[in-house]
Amino acid sequence: MIHITKPFLPPLEEYNSFIAEIWSRNWLTNNGPLVNKLESELKKHLDIKHLLYTTNGTIAIQIAIKALGLKGEIITTPFSYVATTSSIVWENCQPVFVDINLNSFNIDETKIEKAITEKTSAILATHVYGNPCEVDQIEKIALKHNLKVIYDAAHCFGSKYNNRTLLDYGDITTISFHATKVFHTIEGGALITKDPDLLKKMSRMRNFGHAGPEHFEEVGINGKNSEFHAAMGLVNLKYIGKILDKRKKDHERYDKYLSRLKLQKPKLINRGESNYSYYAVAFKNEQQCLKVFKALEEENIFARRYFHPNLADLPYIEEKYSLDNTNNLSKRILCLPLFYELTSVEIEMICSLILKNLK
Ligand SMILES: *Cc1c(COP(=O)(O)O)cnc(C)c1O
Numbered sequence: 001m002i003h004i005t006k007p008f009l010p011p012l013e014e015y016n017s018f019i020a021e022i023w024s025r026n027w028l029t030n031n032g033p034l035v036n037k038l039e040s041e042l043k044k045h046l047d048i049k050h051l052l053y054t055t056n057g058t059i060a061i062q063i064a065i066k067a068l069g070l071k072g073e074i075i076t077t078p079f080s081y082v083a084t085t086s087s088i089v090w091e092n093c094q095p096v097f098v099d100i101n102l103n104s105f106n107i108d109e110t111k112i113e114k115a116i117t118e119k120t121s122a123i124l125a126t127h128v129y130g131n132p133c134e135v136d137q138i139e140k141i142a143l144k145h146n147l148k149v150i151y152d153a154a155h156c157f158g159s160k161y162n163n164r165t166l167l168d169y170g171d172i173t174t175i176s177f178h179a180t181k182v183f184h185t186i187e188g189g190a191l192i193t194k195d196p197d198l199l200k201k202m203s204r205m206r207n208f209g210h211a212g213p214e215h216f217e218e219v220g221i222n223g224k225n226s227e228f229h230a231a232m233g234l235v236n237l238k239y240i241g242k243i244l245d246k247r248k249k250d251h252e253r254y255d256k257y258l259s260r261l262k263l264q265k266p267k268l269i270n271r272g273e274s275n276y277s278y279y280a281v282a283f284k285n286e287q288q289c290l291k292v293f294k295a296l297e298e299e300n301i302f303a304r305r306y307f308h309p310n311l312a313d314l315p316y317i318e319e320k321y322s323l324d325n326t327n328n329l330s331k332r333i334l335c336l337p338l339f340y341e342l343t344s345v346e347i348e349m350i351c352s353l354i355l356k357n358l359k
Helices: 014-023 035-046 057-067 082-090 111-116 135-145 196-206 228-235 242-260 286-298 323-331 344-357
Strands: 048-054 073-076 094-095 120-126 148-154 173-174 189-194 211-214 279-282 335-337
Touching: 014 035, 014 073, 014 111, 035 048, 035 228, 048 057, 048 196, 057 120, 057 148, 057 173, 057 189, 057 196, 073 082, 073 135, 082 094, 082 120, 111 135, 120 135, 135 148, 189 196, 228 242, 242 344, 286 323, 286 335, 286 344, 323 335
Parallel strands: 073 094, 073 120, 120 148, 148 173
Antiparallel strands: 048 189, 173 189, 279 335
């Protein structure tokens, strides 16, 4: 049995030593010392100024939308995980979908301006599979039309643009530290911003709106995370270099074995660097894609149609869109198994099954 992913688990003793600390302090949650330590180590590691550790990546998107006071329409990508769209709807805004670019698989920035109306308040884009969007172009559009920008960088730990972390763009960037992501804290996520006032506001919002024990400055939610989750992050952070190196090697292995098929893969933009968090390939058509999916499944190998369906087809989206590139890609795309313990023999086996079925 080979799953699409398998969470990285560090040596148990290392996690246990943090747990012993928690036991002796009896401080389990509410902005504890390990949460603070994780936040400061992440800021150092990523070379960024501000970061707030949250319960998960979805609550981070929701707090970002709330903190920026977004209303009306938010321009977004139909090719992402459902949380990108559902968070917009959850915050009582309307998602407006702009088609993707078939090279990068990210939102096509050249189509954004056409979608802007008087009601547009922001752009919420996903850096799909850890590959950067055209952040400079998106910033220009946002400045010209006075829009806010949020990046869903759930996939992007270790991704870079211009030799720097990709996590420092837009008004706010959100990330997920879910167990299936390259860097994880079991459940978890973060909010990243350069703006100190926005940071303060989001920090209150993360903690019920508290601005003092009996003082509430605004509506908040419970978006904080625990000492146990932070402990997992602190241990895993030591291994992130190894995890990212392994991902890159696995990509090269897949590429080598599958090269004959000339499958379509997402392309990086200029000055962009991926973290190789997913191995995504687009087959010629849906029929080929499903054939491979089923053939793997018969051998207990689980690929994933990530992302399918097109988010504009969600049952709670009423407007009709014609998003040719997204429709086309989401039907043909598969993410193949990729995780720290995956062996080169397993990759070879997966690839030979694919080759056999596409003969
Ligand atoms: C995983 C993911 C999320 C949600 O993150 P959680 O931490 O699971 O809430 C949001 N957007 C994208 C693109 C994701 O892959």
